[in-house]
């Protein structure tokens with residue numbers, strides 16, 4: 060564990076922002092104020108943050124329908140995201156995208172996606188663009204990352220993307236977040252007989268990693284190794300993180316497919332924030348007081364974001380007609 | 388007659404046809420729901436509750452839960468159909484046709500013609516379409532415009548539970564591939580459904596309201612808006628002939644032309660974007676074949692030529708509404 064105190068605080072803060080953002084959305088959604096479909100990322104924070112803490116804005120990511128965590132970890136503004144989810148015309152995507160379609164190219168966040176499996180080929184393209192731009196001043200390639208679920212790994216697009224990445228030696232990284240469910244179907248049913256996503260990537264000729272996605276340090280260290288490999292120009296790579304989602308597939312999902320006590324159990328034993336806290340306080344790197352102070356700060360920030368979103372100006376009928384073609 | 392919801396009409400018709408014909412097979416994502424989970428099969432039973440109970444009744448060989456692989460679902464439906472079965476494939480959201488389009492467009496839709504009429508592909512592809520839930524640009528589209536333009540496919544858009552039952556039964560028994568479009572906003576609406584072997588033939592529109600002043604043509608969710616406008620204007624002595632197309636391919640040209648010959652005025656209401664779409668298609672049909680009876684130019688009422696926006700205010704501004712339909716009717720009546 061070579062992370063500085065500052066880096067540890069930053070990582071915890073990022074994970075906490077995502078957790079609180081999601082918890083707050085979960086309760087706000089009950090009020091009926093938020094429209095559309097919302098898929099919460101809570102439980103998977105260690106993956107988004109453990110991956111994105113290594114990246115610069117020149118590194119790109121492509122996200123999924125469960126994109127809030129990836130967006131926040133990559134540096135999208137919390138207030139602007141909240142405004143987008145509220146449908147304000149001041150939202151990150153002017154209220155046109157909503158929860159499922161958030162993007163901010165300024166921070167290298169190329170887009171969440173409502174189409175499962177659409178992201179991987181787009182990430183290959185972004186990686187090829189980075190390859191074309193050449194290495195940075197340290198001789199390292201900038202990369203592109205495709206986040207995909209265990210469900211998305213069954214799409215032909217994902218297979219095609221993996222093969223194309225290998226063929227073109229694109230600096231592309233396939234991050235598979237296996238949270239054991241695609242909607243209401245279990246990974247044990249949907250993913251072949253091997254139940255092993257990483258081995259599929261291996262079959263395309265990629266070097267692969269596997270790690271516990273609820274352990275920030277495992278994610279972070281795995282990504283450090285993997286990124287060293289890809290940035291050095293060895294072509295694409297893939298990683299499968301074993302993780303958990305704490306809420307339903309979408310907000311409103313009754314989750315009858317879960318086993319009795321399953322949610323309590325994963326919240327108790329597989330919570331990346333709890334594990335992080337235990338690990339850093341146990342090793343005396345940070346104190347509970349340090350983390351409690353951060354918790355309070357994050358709660359305030361999220362409260363502020365919700366208030367901002369609530370008060371933000373609403374779109375009008377004229378806004379429907381903008382952004383559809385570039386005017387010459 | 389039994390009163391039931393639109394979604395109940397879907398599942399009860401499928402169940403009845405599966406009972407009657409052992410070659411009917413259902414496949415799609417989460418059609419069983421809960422496979423491979425602690426909750427077990429049928430923990431969910433289809434995200435629209437349009438396949439609930441089928442797995443328990445007909446088992447895993449006839450109710451096939453699939454991974455998220457639309458291309459494989461549609462391809463498997465093609466294969467099942469070519470080999471003699473009657474697959475009903477579910478595409479959870481119509482927007483996902485993109486992923487599976489080759490199998491629908493170049494395969495399923497073309498086999499019968501390409502193979503000189505010697506093979507048939509009796510697949511039903513069901514999909515939930517339409518806006519109204521602020522689900523934004525990738526989960527709200529009306530795709531009949533694309534599919535109607537593809538020769539070889541029949542395209543069905545029921546607006547009532549009775550038509551769901553009659554048209555779906557027809558679709559399952561039909562030897563051609565049928566795209567069966569269910570509007571998300573209609574799933575929870577109810578109505579009377581005739582008992583037993585209720586069949587509605589394709590290419591026969593339904594006259595939802597009769598009137599002699601203006602013809603209004605619509606499909607799906609928009610019928611309700613048109614009926615409301617017709618009822619309101621009837622109070623002012625204005626008669627609207629509201630035509631529910633039921634199928635866009637084949638198209639009941641006769642019903643449209645007969646009506647316009649009486650009214651001389653046409654409003655076509657469509658939820659898909661305006662360019663190269665159903666509304667322009669029907670306006671052009673009428674301009675070609677009933678020009679002499681027109682008292683005013685045909686009026687399409689459609690969304691603007693943009694993707695579908697997310698925010699509530701924008702989605703409602705985007706969609707055709709009763710107000711917009713009424714304005715179009717009045718514009719025609721005021722013409723010259």
Ligand SMILES: Cc1ncc(C[n+]2csc(CCOP(=O)(O)OP(=O)(O)O)c2C)c(N)n1
Nearest residue numbers: 125173174175208209210211240241242483
């Ligand atoms: C092409 C396509 N098919 C189906 C869906 C419906 N859908 C949305 S999310 C989802 C499950 C995705 O599962 P997974 O990739 O494991 O991601 P997770 O939800 O677990 O994050 C499905 C089937 C979709 N949005 N797009």
